[in-house]
Amino acid sequence: MKQLQISxxxxxxxxxxxxxxxNYYDEHSFKGMLIHIYTEIxxxxxxxxxxxxxxxxxxxxxxxxxxxxGNIMHGDFSQDSFVLTCSFLExxxxxxxxxxxxxxxxxxxxxxxxxxxxxxxxKWVKGVEFLxxxxxxxLTGLCEGLSKVTENVQIFGGGAFGADINVDDACVFSKEGxxxxxxxxxxLMGGEDLHITSSHVCGWKPLGSFLNVTSADxxxxxELNGRPAYDTYYRYLRIKNDENxxxxxxxxxxxxxxxxxxxxxxxxxxxPEGFLIMxxxxxxxxxxxxxxxxxxxxxxxxxxxxxxLIEFSPQCILIFSCAGRRTFWGNDGVGTETEAYEKVAPTSxxxxxxxxxxxxxxxxxxxxxxxxxxxxxxxxxxREKLKFTSDKAFEGKIPMINRMAAFIKQTMEELEEANERLxxxxxxxxxxxxxxxxxxxxxxxxxxxDEDIDDAYLIMMDLDNFKRVNDQYGHKEGDNVLxxxxxxxxxxxxxxEDNCFCGRWGGEEFMILIFSxxxxxxxxHAEWIRKTMEGIRFEKAGQxxxxxxxxxxxxxxxxxQACSRVDEALYEAKNTGKNRVIFYK
Numbered sequence: 001m002k003q004l005q006i007s008x009x010x011x012x013x014x015x016x017x018x019x020x021x022x023n024y025y026d027e028h029s030f031k032g033m034l035i036h037i038y039t040e041i042x043x044x045x046x047x048x049x050x051x052x053x054x055x056x057x058x059x060x061x062x063x064x065x066x067x068x069x070g071n072i073m074h075g076d077f078s079q080d081s082f083v084l085t086c087s088f089l090e091x092x093x094x095x096x097x098x099x100x101x102x103x104x105x106x107x108x109x110x111x112x113x114x115x116x117x118x119x120x121x122x123k124w125v126k127g128v129e130f131l132x133x134x135x136x137x138x139l140t141g142l143c144e145g146l147s148k149v150t151e152n153v154q155i156f157g158g159g160a161f162g163a164d165i166n167v168d169d170a171c172v173f174s175k176e177g178x179x180x181x182x183x184x185x186x187x188l189m190g191g192e193d194l195h196i197t198s199s200h201v202c203g204w205k206p207l208g209s210f211l212n213v214t215s216a217d218x219x220x221x222x223e224l225n226g227r228p229a230y231d232t233y234y235r236y237l238r239i240k241n242d243e244n245x246x247x248x249x250x251x252x253x254x255x256x257x258x259x260x261x262x263x264x265x266x267x268x269x270x271x272p273e274g275f276l277i278m279x280x281x282x283x284x285x286x287x288x289x290x291x292x293x294x295x296x297x298x299x300x301x302x303x304x305x306x307x308x309l310i311e312f313s314p315q316c317i318l319i320f321s322c323a324g325r326r327t328f329w330g331n332d333g334v335g336t337e338t339e340a341y342e343k344v345a346p347t348s349x350x351x352x353x354x355x356x357x358x359x360x361x362x363x364x365x366x367x368x369x370x371x372x373x374x375x376x377x378x379x380x381x382x383r384e385k386l387k388f389t390s391d392k393a394f395e396g397k398i399p400m401i402n403r404m405a406a407f408i409k410q411t412m413e414e415l416e417e418a419n420e421r422l423x424x425x426x427x428x429x430x431x432x433x434x435x436x437x438x439x440x441x442x443x444x445x446x447x448x449x450d451e452d453i454d455d456a457y458l459i460m461m462d463l464d465n466f467k468r469v470n471d472q473y474g475h476k477e478g479d480n481v482l483x484x485x486x487x488x489x490x491x492x493x494x495x496x497e498d499n500c501f502c503g504r505w506g507g508e509e510f511m512i513l514i515f516s517x518x519x520x521x522x523x524x525h526a527e528w529i530r531k532t533m534e535g536i537r538f539e540k541a542g543q544x545x546x547x548x549x550x551x552x553x554x555x556x557x558x559x560x561q562a563c564s565r566v567d568e569a570l571y572e573a574k575n576t577g578k579n580r581v582i583f584y585k
Contacts, residue, residue, distance in 0.1 A: 001315040007080035032089040037065030038350040040163040064174035066131040066160035068350035069323035075342025076335035091193040100177030112145020126190035130157035138219030158320030158352035203298030204291040228274025250324035256288035266367040306340035314374035319349030429504040432486035440503025456553040459512040466508040545579035
């Protein structure tokens with residue numbers, strides 16, 4: 001596969017460039033050609049004239065394209081309104097088939113069925129690229145339908161856009177169906193000698209706390225944390241619900257996890273009630289966070305992706321990159337994140353209204369993301385490792401963004417650490433580091449009620465004559481005794497992993513919950529703690545022993561009944577000589 005890329009603004013230039021492609025095609029005896037056309041212009045007349053020229057000069061070419069928010073040529077942002085990339089096919093086995101359908105809310109299911117049928121009928125298909133108009137509707141139905149395509153087929157693509165992202169004008173077009181304002185074009189590609197790989201790059205990082213989707217109706221995100229969803233944007237970012245709402249929120253999408261990966265979602269509009277209109281469904285009770293662009297992470301991610309592609313050895317790379325990324329970098333800087341791909345293979349693409357990529361069985365709609373598809377005919381060639389320009393040159397381009405991103409990152413890390421400490425404090429006894437009374441009680445309640453937990457046991461311990469220790473030797477010595485016993489408990493239970501919880505029940509009393517272990521093992525652990533504590537000599541208090549009650553929880557008793565029984569077993573141990581273990585079956 002060979003590729004040539006051209007850009008143009010007028011038909012005269014197009015005519016000249018197409019003749020060059022014509023000559024190149026004839027000189028090399030290629031087996032076919034696929035042309036991608038990306039344009040910031042949505043005019044049916046201008047696009048029609050372009051397609052007529054292609055038909056006139058390159059009648060054997062398959063072609064497809066769409067309107068865009070900007071075009072990518074040779075891995076950089078193109079200043080011209082039209083970009084045309086021609087991939088010349090070198091193998092007889094490589095096949096291309098283009099399909100085009102009307103796309104509305106009502107036709108999504110039918111369209112996906114047609115595509116599934118087409119792939120099933122053409123066993124040679126290895127990948128499906130699709131370009132589509134999406135504004136004003138949720139694409140959940142289409143994505144679910146496309147997910148039914150045979151799993152070994154790669155699926156990727158992008159949503160058409162226009163030069164003004166606040167305007168809904170967009171179109172797709174192809175040799176199969178011509179110009180269409182509400183439509184989808186599928187490019188089926190495959191054959192024995194064609195190889196395809198596709199993936200995505202993010203680079204945006206979470207900002208602020210998790211937000212609970214407390215109310216949602218399909219693609220309408222109504223409430224976050226019980227408040228109108230729009231409040232999040234105004235409260236934290238002072239983004240107003242005006243004509244620039246879409247532009248401003250595009251750089252701050254929601255980040256949430258679905259289908260096993262992190263996905264970004266950006267709203268396309270906001271209703272007067274404060275409901276956010278999304279391009280795809282967000283499930284109620286899911287968790288989301290705002291996200292922000294980190295230049296260093298973005299750059300590192302695209303470089304890493306380019307390095308991964310070296311082994312695949314592509315002959316051309318297609319980029320479907322969100323218009324929000326162009327807005328983030330600006331026209332002068334946006335090529336910074338795509339230039340690495342051009343070092344690997346000829347790179348072209350466009351800035352989209354949404355990006356689509358198959359992940360395992362699912363076709364997922366992304367926002368503010370970069371989808372990368374790489375193609376190759378024949379066997380891979382060995383490539384040298386990439387070399388990049390110094391970070392100093394990069395830092396000079398956007399120093400303020402970098403510093404703000406670093407500030408946000410550090411602040412977020414400190415807040416997350418503080419939250420972790422607060423969460424730990426809420427369930428931990430400050431002196432011993434064990435669970436506090438409320439948390440160990442909650443663990444016991446959950447274990448007793450959980451039918452999937454087998455053989456639950458409770459061990460309750462009480463330090464013998466502990467009041468004497470505090471009264472005679474002071475509370476500092478008493479604290480030393482409590483801390484030492486808690487350490488012994490932790491040591492005894494370390495091999496039980498997640499099937500054991502230790503807590504301070506109150507004062508000098510402690511409780512251990514063990515499940516999914518046998519009676520003998522539980523009693524051995526209780527006896528080991530007793531003997532170990534018995535063998536210690538404290539500096540002032542000397543020997544301090546511990547009495548222990550152990551029970552096996554009955555399937556028909558409540559958590560309170562279980563706690564009462566283990567307390568009775570402990571009481572018997574205290575009243576029959578102390579420093580002993582009593583077990584109630």
